[in-house]
Amino acid sequence: MLLANIHNRIKEQAKVKQTVRWVREPKSYIQERLFIRNKTKQVVPLLFNPIQALYWMEKTKRDIILKPRQLGFSTLTVARFFECVINEENVTAAIVAHDSDSTQKIFQIVQLMYERLPEAKKEQLNNGKNKPKYGNRKEFFFAGNNSRIYVGTAGADKFGRGQTINYLLCSEVAFWPNPEELMTGLLEAVPIDGEIVIESTANGVGNYYHQTYEGAKKGDNTWTPHFYAWFQHPDYQLPLNEGEMLEYTADERELVEKYKLTPEQVKWRRWKIASMPSSADMSAEERFAQEYPANDMEAFLMTGTPVFDAKKVMARIELLQERYKQRAEHGDPVVRGNFVYTYTGQMIVDSSIRFLPDPNGIVTIYVAPEPRRPYVIGGDTAEGGKDYSAGQVLDNITGEQVAVWHGHSDTDLYAKQMYCLGKYYNIALTAIEVNFDLHPVKELDRLGYHRQYWREQLDDINESEQPKYGFRTTKVTRPVIIAELVTVVRESIQLINDIATLQEMLSFVRNDNGRPEALPGKHDDLIMALAIAHQARGQQSMVLEPEEYEDVDYEVAFGSTGY
Secondary structure, eight states, rough: HHHHHHHHHHHHHHHHHOOOOOOOOOOHHHHHHEEEOOOTTTEOOOOHHHHHHHHHHHHOOEEEEEEOOSSSSHHHHHHHHHHHHHSSSEEEEEEEEHHHHHHHHHOOOHHHHHHTSSSHHHHHHTTTTOOOOOOSTTTETTTTTTTEEEEEHHHHHHHTTTOOOOEEESSGGGGGGHHHHHHHHHHHHHHHEEEEEEEEEOOSSEEEEEEEHHHHHHHHHSEEEEEEGGGGGGSOOOOOOOOOOOOOOOOHHHHHHHHHHOOHHHHHHHHHHSSSSTTTTOOOOOOOHHHHHHHHHHHHSSOBBBOHHHHOOOOHHHHHHHHHHHHTTTTOOOOOEEEEEEHHHHHHHHGGGGGEOOOOOOOSSSSOOOTTOEEEEEEOOGGGGOOOOEEEEEEETTOOOEEEEEEEHHHHHHHHHHHHHHTTTOOOOEBBBBSSSHHHHHHHHHOOOOBBOOEEEOTTTTTOOOEEEOOOOOTHHHHHHHHHHHHHHHGGGGGGOOOOHHHHHHEEETTTTTTTEETTTTTHHHHHHHHHHOOOOGGGSSSOTTTTTTOHHHHHHHHOOOO
């Protein structure tokens, strides 16, 4: 009996040795064993389309994908991470969608993939049981390998803090609320050997997604960018009828020459454009470019609701970046620094004011002051100290932006910096916003700087008009100054020299109610300071002062006006 048992054990061991060991091949596993519901509502295996197959070969551990509509990147990545969860031990996959509807649709994809697994695989995952443990309605936890996958909504579900995520898909990030804050927690949760995919259709320029994608293209971050144009998809073409010949328009001819489009692809493009709705602010061709971009720049520029002309702004940024790079290479970089001064008896000693170059300074000089030339300064102070304060200096003859002050500062110190900046630029007319804090204009007046912008205001007692220092931004004045700046950008963008100001313009959009404002997590202090500066130009001379110019005492001219 004992010999028989030993013999049987030897036979079992030999059988095990002869058994072909399962080799995991994720791509084959997905295409053979994971099922999806296609556009015709049929449940079919997830067979890769050519663009999905191309991405599979190019993917890394840190991918950012800019996608046209309906190319299946979300589905492919969900399948890829689901395969990891069911075939690896002790891993967690998280999919974060941009809204609740998308969250539900993605979880339904996960549910279908699980339901169509072989029963033996399900039992293996669940320690012999028929059903997995659910942490909640949008989670699968498999006790058999201690792995899980869950789906949630950006901003609504808690992700990242205090947990480890091995596989992370961030879907439609361009539409997330406060993506900077949400992504910070998520990225911290993924170890260095984990995998992250950020994918989205474009939603304008200047936001987190656009900046991250552009940074990836330039090699400024750790992401690998991927873009796939509509004509790379084999389904996007229509067969020609027998003997049919297409006569191309000028636009079509340019596309054919640039992208080597076939007549079948051009015919599909015409058919798709014909089905696109048009409106007063967007033609059917423009809407097609929005939904089916031919290149990544077109994808960003044709989407979103920017207040300023995004094409002009981006072109100006690229021009200035190249110009400043060349200047630096020739030993003539843009000058940055700080103002220093002696403060005695609660006053600034004018003769002590100095501009000290410092590459990390908060003052940028693009054009040095010239004698007799009039200047104007627009100032935007931080609301409650939580934002940046800004000062924009314009040559009041040309309207050119010649200097920028931008930093965090207490209001009294900000006023002293504006005092120095104004004195440096020939006692410039200074217009500081007074919506949240009157202290800067009061402090400037106390220091003896009376060349300030003034506004007419009815006195509460006798209803006489009293001039008041500072610019007040209201529901009446705000649209006016923004509209004026929009005109400057459209017609004279060469007057703007500061890249940071231009970058703010890219993330300054119209909200759902049509109100111009910065995207969540972005700033508009440079924009508002520049808009105020342009509005204030009418109170400053626009011609060179006489060679023997005697300064008019502005306290005499305007009186001690109060606030």
